[in-house]
Amino acid sequence: MYHSQLLSSICIPCAVLLQPKKSWSSSNSKAGTTIGDCTKVPRNVNLEKLRSGYLFPEISRRESEYMQKNPDASLIRLGIGDTTQPIPDIITLAMAEQVRGLSTIQGYRGYGAEQGNMALRKAIAGKIYQDMGIKADEIFVSDGAQCDISRLQMLLGANVTVALQDPSFPAYIDSSVIVGQAGEFDDETGKYGNLIYMNCGPENNFFPDLSTTPRTDVIFFCSPNNPTGHAATRQQLKQLVAFAKANGSIIVYDSAYAAYITDESPRSIFEIPGAKEVAIEISSFSKFAGFTGVRLGWTVVPEELVYSNGFPVIKDFNRIVCTCFNGASNIAQAGGLACLSTDGYQALRNVIDYYMENAKILVDAFSSLGLSVYGGKNAPYIWVHFPGLCSWNVFSEILEKTNIVTVPGRGFGPGGEEYIRVSAFGQRQRILEASRRLKKISID
Amino acid sequence: MYHSQLLSSICIPCAVLLQPKKSWSSSNSKAGTTIGDCTKVPRNVNLEKLRSGYLFPEISRRESEYMQKNPDASLIRLGIGDTTQPIPDIITLAMAEQVRGLSTIQGYRGYGAEQGNMALRKAIAGKIYQDMGIKADEIFVSDGAQCDISRLQMLLGANVTVALQDPSFPAYIDSSVIVGQAGEFDDETGKYGNLIYMNCGPENNFFPDLSTTPRTDVIFFCSPNNPTGHAATRQQLKQLVAFAKANGSIIVYDSAYAAYITDESPRSIFEIPGAKEVAIEISSFSKFAGFTGVRLGWTVVPEELVYSNGFPVIKDFNRIVCTCFNGASNIAQAGGLACLSTDGYQALRNVIDYYMENAKILVDAFSSLGLSVYGGKNAPYIWVHFPGLCSWNVFSEILEKTNIVTVPGRGFGPGGEEYIRVSAFGQRQRILEASRRLKKISID
Known part of the structure; x- marks a missing residue:
């Protein structure tokens, strides 16, 4: 083996991400001499909780x-x-053309729509969500899935309960803590209070036992999963959607790795009937198109998705996007459009x-x-x-x-x-x- | 006159931005027939407050x-x-070169540092903050000032008190409401509860009467001001810094229009001695370089700035940037670097x-x-x-x-x-x- x-050495208890909270006071901060007088502004208690x-x-x-x-x-x-x-030429040529156009009267563009250029929103709806009935108006172009996770957390606020896969991409938990959804960190369990950790491992085919999972307002679910690499099967996702429906929960579905699916697993939560009433999907060009440094992604908020009082979630998300974001770079968006062209798409495959x-x-x-x-x-x-x-x-x-x-x-x-x-x-x-x-x- | x-017509009371709160219920939302069953997720009370x-x-x-x-x-x-x-050629050529490089093995770049490329951070420190003692490590490159306002609000959280200029760029107030710093909107006054509106008009040379301004944890201050166009004088900014020091407040200073200053008014809050202990500065390439659609900005968080418990604000902001943001587009950053070259800078002038x-x-x-x-x-x-x-x-x-x-x-x-x-x-x-x-x- x-x-x-x-690894013959004895495994010492893993305390690396479990550093004890440091206690800060004006006296120890001044020890370094460059620190100035303390302000009287309290540190955000949520950031204090983060490990x-x-x-x-x-x-x-x-x-x-x-x-x-x-x-x-x-x-x-x-x-x-x-x-x-390298990103295929057809895509960087489109971006270079857009960039150079910015030096001309005809090609110059200032602010675009906060929600993204309509041509790109349509291309995403047509190419990625073909036959799923997602409209261009339901697609919000972003600068990446990680950024949109935080915007979604601002949307949801502190007063929702949250479940997530364990293990999972750390941005879900950390952003939950930052907006105040989580309780204190428990050094024994390695978990934050108030968050529901849904264990996903080989013993349950990387899908939580929903019969023992408590109801939460929000369920973060990533498939193909980061880090486990497991793509949820159609049967698993049907169970997930049924669970969310029964509980009146919202699934925040992260499909950033959907382009890597090689079998019949769904590429989108919206392949599951009824998902539009219970799910938001975040996705990205980062891994699909090598845009990790270019920064481009999107989020789908279906019109059918409504809060308990009947208010459409899409209206609030639109408000968040308009207030807290100013659109993705128009250069990146030109690249995104090229990615979804027939030749661009094939080159990316x-x-x-x-x-x-x-x-x-x-x-x-x-x-x-x-x-x-x-x-x-x-x-x-x-x-x-x-x-x-x-x-x-x-x-x-x-x-x-x-x-x-x-x-x-x-x-x-x-x-x-x-x-x-x-x-x-x-x-x-x-x-x-x-x-x-x-x-x-x-x-x- | x-x-x-x-405008001979009688001015009717202005109710345009004072729409009464709509009351939503599952019954009226379903009237449109496309809306699905309600989830049981409560709408964020903060978004409910927004007008x-x-x-x-x-x-x-x-x-x-x-x-x-x-x-x-x-x-x-x-x-x-x-x-x-149009953006000067020298700048778009630099971006086009960066873009096309992404199609080569040698030129391909994936994720950059969340805080921005060090070359750009150094260039901002050297060119914009020359002689102000701002270090490259204190500069966080962003996708624009508006986005950083929201990230700063996530940093500050719900439990701080806030003052802002009235009138002011709406993103300050709206993001305050979204993170929960504000009380209910008052239709009579047109103001949200808990926020301190510092009136700035010709009667006070567009600078608030600080002798009657209550202490708050945070003071949003924009100069040159959007919308009034007033650039605060050195004397005014000295007063502001002294006021913040006396109160232990943090100034969030928005210098997005600093490049438009034609007289001796300070271009940065950090021209004022002692400001590093009480101020954060947000700024942008949008208006300085025509990058409104390209998306690039920055925020300066000095190491000297500490919370009441002595914890450095820069550490928490770094955490926010790493968790809620994934860096500005590397194409935009290449453009930013060209903007700060001798020739690029002159062309922008x-x-x-x-x-x-x-x-x-x-x-x-x-x-x-x-x-x-x-x-x-x-x-x-x-x-x-x-x-x-x-x-x-x-x-x-x-x-x-x-x-x-x-x-x-x-x-x-x-x-x-x-x-x-x-x-x-x-x-x-x-x-x-x-x-x-x-x-x-x-x-x-």
Whole structure:
């Protein structure tokens, strides 16, 4: 077994993301001498509740720290799920044309609609939500799914109850804490009060046992899931929608990785009949089109979705978008339109296929070590199980022994303990090199 | 007098932005038949408090409505402050190069730092905050000032007290309401409870009487001001900083129009000694570089600024940026860097000078009607007084008689009643045409 060779050290309790709250006072802050007089403004109690740093900057920090100690190490970064392959020419040409047009009287554009350019909204409705009856008016173009999670949290406010998958993308929990939906953090359980953690692992086919899940106002649900890579089946999503209907809940469905689905799993919650009355969908061009740095996404709020008093959610979300956002960059939007053209879409399929071939290579490498490996079929993430081990220790040991950066599953919630997430984004030669380094450990 | 000829109609009480709260129930929402079953999710009480639509979409709506009734009208849009002049080539060439690089292995970039590219942060520190001792680490690159206002509100949370200029840019008040800092709206006064409205008009040289202003945790202050066009003098800003220090308040200073200052008024709050201990500054490339559609801005949070418990504000803002934002578009950031190059900066000065020449033309036109005209000297906005009149009526009448779109001052708060804001953004020939149309009214 892999861990018997690599991780012979005793796994110490994982306290990395469980740093005790620091107690700040004007005296200790002044110790550094550059800090000025204290204001009399109270620190936001919600931010006070948040533990440690946001996961991905924390990974970057540890990576940098490692590189300082080991300047000659040839790192392979399979941690933060960041795209690496060039964007097809047809898409950057469209953006370059838009950019250069901004230097002409005819091509100059100032503010666009806060909700996005109508041509793009129509293209998303037509190409991504074909046959699902989603209207262009229900699509709000954004600068990315993570940003829209926060805008949705501003929409929902502090007085809603929330459930989320455990493990899950940390922005859901952290933004819940920031807007005041969460209670105190419990060091014992590794969970915040008031939030319902829906455990999703191989034992339940990565789908929560809804018969024991309490009702909440909001259910965050990500499929294909980040970090587990599991795409919910049609049957699972039908159950989820029925559960939300029975409880009068709103599902916030994150489909940022939908383009990676290779089987018959739904690409959108709106493939499920009745979902429009209970679901919002957030999505993104980041992983679909390599737009992680370009910044473009969207959110669908169906007109049918209404609060308990009958008020349409779309009206409030429109107000949030108009007040707290000023539209996505018009350059990025021109790129988004090109992504959805016939040729652009096909070119992107090739990039996605490339990443999914990487995923296969990594699944094979970890499997060859005798480990249980999940994901990698409908998502660019591989979720590897290290039974009984602390995921931050596994993260550190893999980094030290192979110079491969992963993400400790614990960073995605207590349900991620014993796992690491491995990203399939990368150049093929680096993925092959990662595979070689991994396979070598087991035979050393 | 202008208004005796143009606005002979009796000014009815202005109820436009004071629509009564609608009472929603599942029965009336279902009347439209497309609305589904109600969820059991309560509508956010803060959004329930918000009145009417956000100002600028409301202006657009009225503009569209007018055009439908008058399809042949040749509208001149001096309403929403939207840039109209092409971006200098040197800047769009830099962006196009960045974009096309994304199609190459060498030039491809994924996620950047959430806080912005260090080269841009350094350039902002060096070029905009020269000699003010602001470090690159204290600068957070954003997708625009309006978006950062909301992120700052998430930072501050519901439990702070807030003061703001009246009139002021509506995003401050609306975002205050959304995060729960405000009380109920009072139809009599046109003000939300719990917010302190600091009246700024010609009677006090557009600077509040601080001797009668109650202490608040946060003071939103915009200079050059939108909508009045007034740039606070050094003396005024010294008073403001002293007031904040005495009260332990945090100033959120909006310098989005600083590039338009033509006299000795400070371009940044950080020109005032001691400001780093009491101020955050938000700013933008939108008006400085015609980036309204490109989306780029920044926020400065000095390390010296600390909460009452000594905790540095910058640490919490960094956490908000990392959790709720994923960085500005790397294309826009490449453009921002070009804006701050020697040649880029000079090219932009020419565009700003062009708009300020427009401002002069408009100031002259309104002045020639015997009206009191403010602004237009340090800002691209002209603030015109119509004593005793309702600003939405003035807006409508100017639209009907001259086909010029302005903004009713009332949209910026009760202190804006009797005023309209006129934007100097526009092509010269249209500004001259607007001037002709305006001057014609007075002699009709």
